[in-house]
Amino acid sequence: MGSGRVGTVGAASSVGVFAFVLGVLGSWVPSLWYDEVATVYSSRRSIGELIDFLRSTDAVHGGYYFGIHLWGSVFGFSEFSVRLPSAIAVGVAAAGVVTLAARFSDLDVAVFSGVVFALLPRVTWAAVEARSSALTAAAAVWATVLLLVALSSRARLWWVAYAVVLTASIVLFVYLATVVVVHFAILLICRRFRVSALPWALAVLAALVVALPFLRVVQRQAGQVGWIPPLDANFARIVFEYQWFLDSPVFGVVFGVVLVVALVFTVRSRERFRSDGGACIAIALVWIAVPMAVMVAYSLVKSPIYLDRYLTFTTPAVALLGGVALGQLRAVRWLPYVAIAALALALVPGYASQRLPGAKPLGMDFSEVNDYARASIGRGDCVLFGRAAWNPSSQRLVEDVDPSAFANARDIGLATDAAESGQLWDVEKPLSDVDLDMCTVLWYFTDRERDEVENLRLTSNDKWALQPYHFEDSSEYALLSSRGLRIDSRVTFDGTQVVRLVR
Numbered sequence: 429m430g431s432g433r434v435g436t437v438g439a440a441s442s443v444g445v446f447a448f449v450l451g452v453l454g455s456w457v458p459s460l461w462y463d464e465v466a467t468v469y470s471s472r473r474s475i476g477e478l479i480d481f482l483r484s485t486d487a488v489h490g491g492y493y494f495g496i497h498l499w500g501s502v503f504g505f506s507e508f509s510v511r512l513p514s515a516i517a518v519g520v521a522a523a524g525v526v527t528l529a530a531r532f533s534d535l536d537v538a539v540f541s542g543v544v545f546a547l548l549p550r551v552t553w554a555a556v557e558a559r560s561s562a563l564t565a566a567a568a569v570w571a572t573v574l575l576l577v578a579l580s581s582r583a584r585l586w587w588v589a590y591a592v593v594l595t596a597s598i599v600l601f602v603y604l605a606t607v608v609v610v611h612f613a614i615l616l617i618c619r620r621f622r623v624s625a626l627p628w629a630l631a632v633l634a635a636l637v638v639a640l641p642f643l644r645v646v647q648r649q650a651g652q653v654g655w656i657p658p659l660d661a662n663f664a665r666i667v668f669e670y671q672w673f674l675d676s677p678v679f680g681v682v683f684g685v686v687l688v689v690a691l692v693f694t695v696r697s698r699e700r701f702r703s704d705g706g707a708c709i710a711i712a713l714v715w716i717a718v719p720m721a722v723m724v725a726y727s728l729v730k731s732p733i734y735l736d737r738y739l740t741f742t743t744p745a746v747a748l749l750g751g752v753a754l755g756q757l758r759a760v761r762w763l764p765y766v767a768i769a770a771l772a773l774a775l776v777p778g779y780a781s782q783r784l785p786g787a788k789p790l791g792m793d794f795s796e797v798n799d800y801a802r803a804s805i806g807r808g809d810c811v812l813f814g815r816a817a818w819n820p821s822s823q824r825l826v827e828d829v830d831p832s833a834f835a836n837a838r839d840i841g842l843a844t845d846a847a848e849s850g851q852l853w854d855v856e857k858p859l860s861d862v863d864l865d866m867c868t869v870l871w872y873f874t875d876r877e878r879d880e881v882e883n884l885r886l887t888s889n890d891k892w893a894l895q896p897y898h899f900e901d902s903s904e905y906a907l908l909s910s911r912g913l914r915i916d917s918r919v920t921f922d923g924t925q926v927v928r929l930v931r
Contacts (some may be wrong), residue, residue, distance in 0.1 A: 435535055440526040443542035448519030450546055451555025451562075454783030455515055456508035459795035459922075460829055461788030462819065464558040466852060468505050469828040471496035477847045484850040486652060487645040491599045492560040505830070507795055510558040517562035518555045522546050524569035525744045529751055531576050532707045540764060541708075541751025547771050548743050549676035549778050556782060560601055564741035567597040568607050572711075572744075575611050578627070579620045591631040598639045602646055603738055605639075606719040608632055613714040617707055655820075656732040657889045659724065667720070670736040670887040672746050676778030679771060683750060686767050690753035697759065705752030712752075715745035735888050789886050790818045791922035797826045797873070800919065800926065802833035810867035811837045813856060814874035814904055817894045818923055821853040823873035826924065828854075840867065859904055864911045870929045872908070874899055876920050899927060 460468065470481060470493045478497060482490040496510060503509045525545045530538035545551060554562035571593045578586035597604040615621040615628060673680035719742055723734040757763040781787060785796060805811065811834060813824035824842075827834050840862050844855035864870070875897045882894040899905050900915070913929040920926075 436530040439535055439539050440523040443526050444519040444523030447522030447546035448515055451518040452515035455511040455556040457783050457785055458787040459785055459793045461792035465794055465825045465828050467496055467558045468510055471500055473847050480850040485852055487649055511556050514557055514562040515555045517566040518551055521566035521569050524573055525747050528569055528573050529748055533705055537751050537755035540754040541747045544750035545747030547775050548672055549674045549679055550672045550740055551743050552779050553674050553782050554740050561737055561740040564601045565743050567600055568741040569744040571597050579624050587627045587631045591634045594635040595638045599642050606722050609718045610715045614711055617710045653733055658732045659727055662889055666736050671739055675781050676775055679774040682770050682774045687753050690756040693756045693759050708748045708752050712745040712748040716742050786922045793921040793923050794825050794829045797921055797924045798829040798833045805837050805871055807836040809837050809869040810840050811871045812841045816875035822856050824854055826873055859907055868931045870913055872927045874925050876923055876925045
């Protein structure tokens with residue numbers, strides 16, 4: 429079975445370009461949020477500083493940070509630039525989905541699968557996220573394609589390529605190791621276990637041995653994910669909405685309807701289902717179930733590691749389900765295209781919301797505030813970075829977006845430089861230790877005003893209770909005013925308040 433190679437390559441390329449364009453549009457608009465600033469601030473470091481940081485603190489993201497370091501050294505670290513690799517990865521992954529589906533089904537189903545992948549809300553989110561999520565989807569699908577090529581070829585070189593890609597995938601994102609179980613299932617589904625079990629096992633063993641030193645470092649740094657909340661009654665919503673249909677619950681409903689209608693058609697045409705999509709369905713179900721089961725079981729038994737975005741690499745499997753379902757609807761010639769149009773229409777509100785300035789969690793506004801600082805801070809003005817209830821670090825993350833915005837300012841609050849100490853974030857001096865006498869103008873970056881408690885729950889299931897805050901009632905302002913500084917003006921953004929004080 430399968431489609432002609434030339435037709436598959438053309439279809440995969442076309443769908444890949446479509447997915448890239450859809451993903452990259454508006455990627456420059458949202459402000460960077462906490463995790464993305466971590467990407468930028470870590471990747472700006474020298475190679476030596478980055479190695480020290482990864483060795484001591486954050487090896488799990490090392491492969492991605494090195495990639496963005498090299499990318500940024502050529503293309504810069506603007507919002508568009510640091511998100512562009514994710515949009516490219518979405519295009520590459522979409523092409524991989526088409527290629528994978530075409531090995532089991534006809535070209536229509538392969539294209540349907542790629543289009544569904546491009547439209548998945550989790551995928552359109554990943555395209556505008558300066559993290560490794562989109563790359564994990566690309567790595568997972570192309571590792572799977574390489575496995576299938578190796579299974580059908582006598583050339584040992586394909587097994588070497590598979591081992592290399594599998595190793596790189598695990599280093600990129602450690603939970604991609606779970607695709608090994610998925611690939612074991614593929615050997616069984618494709619009835620290649622007896623013939624190919626040995627070369628596959630050797631390739632997997634080689635990948636794990638090479639990745640073992642990295643895995644040991646990651647294990648020592650397990651505290652990096654200590655903030656992940658435990659699973660609770662909200663888990664069902666996280667799985668059935670946030671995990672794949674983020675910001676677009678209506679898309680999830682439409683997708684479910686497509687699956688149900690396709691199932692009805694399948695019951696009426698059992699033989700066509702077997703020839704067109706049975707293997708795709710089996711592979712997709714294993715691909716969806718195994719990684720999630722591993723992460724959920726570990727979260728329940730040992731410590732929480734499950735996050736909705738960590739399973740972005742299962743989106744190709746969801747796309748395979750959707751593609752086969754659309755293929756089943758061809759019993760009514762126009763029905764698959766109506767279904768695709770319905771999915772696209774359902775995506776629009778969520779897609780647009782993912783590309784607003786305040787689209788990121790808690791409306792984080794670091795980029796927007798950085799732009800304001802560039803335009804407003806005068807030469808020789810002092811700057812201090814306070815705390816915000818929603819920010820685990822200090823508001824210095826505003827500067828970390830692009831330090832050149834603060835080139836004319838006097839930074840009087842830095843205690844420990846993160847690059848020198850091998851840590852993720854800089855450490856601020858206690859306000860009482862800061863020399864304020866040199867300042868005639870001080871810009872203070874702090875939390876926004878709140879009159880009452882704001883209770884928030886993120887899609888990660890992280891819960892926040894933001895307490896009331898008024899800068900003029902704070903201990904920080906009391907100290908600043910006691911040193912002769914008074915409020916001249918203030919500007920409030922989605923989450924940040926910038927206060928200009930003068931003597």
